[in-house]
Amino acid sequence: MSWLLGHNVALILTIPAVTALVLTLLPGYRLSAKLNVAGSLLTFLAALSLFAGHPPADPFVLVDDLNIVFIVLNTFVGFTTSLFSMSYIGHELETGRLTPTYLRFYHAMYQVMMFGMNLALLVNNIGLMWAAIELATLATVLMVGIYRTHEALEAAWKYFILASVGIAFALFGTILVYMAALPVVGEGLKAMTWTVLLSKASEFEPSLLSVAFIFLLLGYGTKAGLVPVHAWLPDAHAEGPTPISAVLSGLLLNVALYAILRFKMLMARNHAAISPGPLMIALGLVSLLFAAFMLYRRRDIKRLFAYSSIEHMGIIVFAFGMGGPLANFAGLLQMTMHSLTKSAIFFVVGHIAQAKGSQKIADIQGLTQSHPLLGWSLVVGVLAIAGMPPLGIFMSEFLLVTTTFVRAPLLAVLLVLGLTVAFGALLLRLQSVAFGMPQGKVAPVRVSVLPIFAHLGLVAIAGVYLSPMLVHWFQHVSIMLG
């Protein structure tokens, strides 16, 4: 037990890496799907053990209240998505959209991606964090293009080009942070170690930090899908395999956000530097409003929810931009709930698309009649994502709107405008999909119920009851974020 606690960080990183290695060698796709699940489960368990105890920060690894939430969430959604992808990919193989060779590649890449994300969350070095996020991004680029249809390739290409530019920006920002730290901290590894940077941040050259933050915000913001650097996101979500859409929305966006938050904390310590709040508020609001209006003209159901992810990233970035204990708490909660809800929605949507043989909204109607389980799950999921009670996002939006309205009424009005417009669009589509005369194929499909219910159940519970432990964590992190 104590061994486990001593090495849990190492386990979180090595399990995906080793699994990825094994999966590249393993031929049978059934076995590899199971191995994928097993690897993800073990990672999740190891991540859970972080609650019991974790090593102190060293130059390479850091586990604090901020990232422990991210890690556990990350590995949990990773695990449920692997469960979902087991049944989903099986169906794709049956319909011939994928070949076994590609499947082997798929599973290996899945674990590589998980490795990249876990690494990004755990490292205590901004350079390594950058590298890990890029690893995860590149892995998802490959997964997005896996169907090799025109649309999928185009989406992957777009993703790749835009992500590369984001990579470059983020790296330049990282270099600038190093340059800012150099005179204070001294050369070498120390000037990239997060904990050291944080403790000395107030002495850094403020204007250099400001430039750095702009690059980091745009660079990592590209990953997080902030408007106007969002363009890859809708297509990548729509054209890739649905488990990847779930992971993109549920996890990768969070990891990018995590990076932004880390640097925001740095900025907050240096009062002479440009204040990150207004920038984040502006980007968040633009994302929210833009995505909200974009939702109206969507014809592809996955692209619809991809835009909804942009919208939510906007809300979250807005919340962190507002700052203060309530808004930060709201942001963290919103992020967690969005991950769970959006991935659940993608699970459902994946099954729907398989059942109907189409992702077009016009081809899907009367789901609550033809596929009650999927239909009602979608209803719950969409209501949850639209911030309806008693589901989790309601609580965060409640806190965010109320606290914003007192502090900056105009911003709150814009926020509410965005939320209402988005709700209008989501509901419009939800009603046409869930209600009406069933159309097209009505044959039942095998549904992996567990991941969907697990996510929606957690979201529903969180809407009325948050465990004190979680609250304590969130509050502590809120204070850290300033």
Place this chain on the structure above:
Amino acid sequence: MELIRDLVVQGAQMLLVVLLAPLVTGVVRKLKSRLLRRQGPSVLQPYRDLLRLIRKDVVLADNASWLFRSAPYLIFSTTWVAAALVPTFATGLMFSWSADLIAIVALLGSARFFLALAGMDVGTSFGGIGSSREMMIAALAEPVMIMIVFVLALLAGSTQLSTIAAYMVSPAVGLRVTLGMAFVSLLMVGIAETGRIPVDNPATHLELTMVHEAMVLEYSGRHLAVLELAGSLKLLLYLSLIACLFLPWGLTLPDASAWMYGIGLAAYIAKILTGCGALALFETAIAKMRVFRIPTFLGAALMLGLLGTLLLFVSRGF
């Protein structure tokens, strides 16, 4: 002792209005005829009509429902209760506190409600026309009544008829513009509500513009008798109301001696007869309006009432 006197007064009033009602109709008819240089029927003719109707069989349409048969009694009794609560010759009626002026207006509303329903029961086009027009007229007339109530209540500080009447006799009233407005609009409403020319013509039966007669077209025998009596009662009620509110002189106040009651009664009958005369004169002098002029007519009354109320709010001096 007091209780017995009050009961007697109340009972006398109830009987009085019922007995007097056909006479009022008869007098108006007679006066109109004379004004038109006709001989006209006797003033007692309405009594004879009623008796004849009562003796006749009822001819019911095949599809008439229980509502059709019970409506006349309901209409009559609500009108009667309303009439019984309006001070005629004496204020301080025993049960006057059980309904104030607003409630009296509403009681008349109930009567009209059932009358309109009865008009629609058999499912004829005439009945529908009548009900529809009646409700339109009522919809515009009743707010005027409420406005008049406002004016009076604001002046007298009460919606109780007895209190208002007592106030109107008192020297505190004086001549007021608002009261004049209220008086004129009450006259207009009364004409509309009782179905007199120029709003409706009580004498016609097959004219396209008829309202009240269209609704009772299917009634016969004793049902018709009750309805006719209710109609007369309503006319009397409005006359009494006008008399009680705007010509309150001679009203017997509570705790008066017996001969005072006699004076009150005589004054009341004189007032009613004057009213009949004025009505007959007016009806002879004026022509019937087209139905769609009625909203304008009543709109003017409403404006007068509202203006009166607003003037009162602005200044108690008017």
Place this chain on the structure above:
Amino acid sequence: MPMFLLLSGIAALLLLAILAVVFSGSRFATRLVYGAGLLLSLELLVVGGLHLLCDAPPLALSLPLGLPWIGAHFRLDALSAFFVVIVNLGAAAACLYGLGYGQHAEEPSRVRPFVPAFIAGMNLVLLTADAFTFLLSWEFMSLVSWALVVVEHRDPRTVRAGYTYALMASLGTFALLLAFGLLAGPNGSYGFAAMRAAQVSPSVGALVLGLVVIGAGSKAGLVPLHVWLPEAHPAAPSHVSALMSGVMTKVAVYAVIRIVFDLLGTPHWWWGIVLLVLGGASALMGVLYALFESDQKRVLAYSSIENIGFIFVALGLALAFRADGFQAAAALALTAALFHAFNHAILKELQFFGAGAVQHATGTRDMERLGGLIHRMPVTAFCILIGCVGIAALPPLNAFASEWLIFQAILLSPSLPQWGLKLLVPAVGALLALAVTLAAACFVRFFGMSFLGRPRSEAASCAEETDGFSLAAMLLLAGLAVVGGLLPGVVIDALGPISTSLVGRHMPVQASLPWLSIVPIAASRSSYNGLLVFIFIAASSGIVASAIHVFASRRIRRAPIWDCGYADTNPALQYSASSFSEPIRRVFGPILFLARTEVEMPPVGSVAPAKFKVHLEDLIWQRLYVPVTGIVMTIADRLNVFQFLTIRRYLSLVFLALVSLLLVLALWS
């Protein structure tokens, strides 16, 4: 203990909702859900009623749910208890009705789980005592009712109604959210107790009032936020329509009272104007819409708007009186509002039940296709008649008593010192008077077209009386309407603690008055006695009827319709619903509804039928909602090009973003 009973009752209702899903396939599901629902709402009714009648001190309870550092607070005071009574009275009646109606309703498995959840949601709103739990329950209630609206989801109109509803509900919730945000202040003190203690500045208070009017007013159906109501309420199954129209609108009224009277502190005099104007407009517009509508349930829904208007006028008066320190008058107005809310709940439920029975019996809600149902469905017809008389505010039924109180409150307005109020209140009074009489016309038309005359369709002529449970529910409510009208003093006395706690005074105690009269201020000023009026009417009609039957002919001959000798055999020649309202349409239509008529006369000698069409437009929908929708859609269209750019252009966006941020930085430093 009562708190525990209430909360456990609500929890049991939620559990029942889950059970309804589990047993959705079972034959006994309907019995189970509505039977258990009936018992549970009765339990809640009894607990709430006892608390109200015993004038018990407020009870509070908090649970470690909801917002973590605040917790979920619940509080039962007189106001909550009164609305708990309204809600659960309505819920019990609806469950009783559902026992019968649910057996033959469409899509029962889509209805059953949501009905108990809906009841639970409404109850929760009344009991919560912090902003988060309140809004949670509020939106939960909206959401569940949305699910009930879209039950018959194969009809595109239903789905559209659901959409409009959910959107307006969400808008309303956001407005309330903002209002609570202001009340809670920067420190996030979301508990009602803290809000009560905090004093807000007048400007903030005004903003809160505006937001509450939008938030709760949209739920209540206040003009101009009413557009969803006539679509959504009729779309749901009838017992749910009854709950929505009769009860849920009252929950919205509760929200207004709770926030404006309880949490907001000292009012400013002109706040009353807002409520008065909106209330007056709702009363008139609602009833006019109802008059021109031929769908039974839509007529009823519009009539709800009218009655909500009455309630808001009374609330506005109460607010104005309270601001100017006339506590007795404020107590009168507030009591009138509450009493009217209670009466309207009963009557509207009753009528929706009747409409449901008619719809089930004939398959239509269109009055132009009904008629003569009084013969086929006598009991239903009788109950609906009572409902119609009641809702038209005719004595001696209950709604007359409450509207009478409202007029009495209006008559007290000259004492108000402000000119704005002095001039406005009588005008609003005139509006109300107009609305009352138009309501009478509307319900003459409603009852006459559906139940009287000759059947206008095959279905109407073969209708059957509805089932026993439905009849029992209707008779129960009709009885309550009569009792409430005869003994208004009982209800008024029960409302005493509420007005004491909210405006500092209560109306004079009525129970001790002789003959059970009600006296709002003083006996010399005004009094009304429903019981006595009823006895007089009953006695005098009895006397007349028996006198005539004794002294005159009792014979009855049946004959064909006379109709002045022009006996038409075709029922289509009867007066229709739209021709009934034509005179009134002529008066109000051109101004308020942009009414246009189109007459298409065939040429002389042609046998083609002449055609007559009436176009009515909802002015508010056309002038307010259509443009807003248009703007949103235009923006959506314009922005949509961003989905179809080339990669180069996307890169240009990135580039521009970077350059502009760097420029900002350059300028900032």
Place this chain on the structure above:
Amino acid sequence: MHGIAFDVAHLLAGCLVLVSFLMLYQDRLYSLLNTYALHATVLFLSVAWQAYIQNAPDLYVTAGIALVFKAIIIPVALHRMIVKLGIHREIETVVGTGPTMLAGMGLVGLSLVVMLHAAAGANLMAREDLAFALAVILLGLLIMVTRRNAVSQVVGFMSLENGLILAAAGAKGMPLVVEMSVAFSILIAFIVIGIFLFRIRERFDTVDLQALDRFRGERQ
């Protein structure tokens, strides 16, 4: 020593910006590739000089990569590719050369303002380097947004990355991590681009992104 070191570094960094301008000016693929090779060579010199003056031998590796990989292998490979695709004669600019050059001047000005102000307190040499690196990055981005052809966009991206390496090399004592990741990124970027170009070859007749754009999302 310090004066000369600074002057040479400054000169080389300035040269890199100049070559970026040259790339911006090229409207033919061939000449663009050639100029890119020059760009990489200047980068090599710059990084090598940094390695020399900072006394950081690991930077020589970076310099070597720049020379061998970027200045020789990639241009040659791309040469072949465009010959194969038959697009080597294509002339393609979106905006006219004049406005593009003007925009480029503006960008250099912007980066100087931002950086010289920003790094007022930092090491002078690093400050100059950073300003030039930022200019190279912005110019690279400008190349990307003013070209239609996929190959020239890739070239633009690579020049952008050169700017990054210039900045990284200028950062004194930046740990090995950076070099590793730089190499890593170049490698991955190139491989993936290769794969993509290959796949795109497989599916499409041209690497012009406009052809790809036809399959964009929802337009049917």
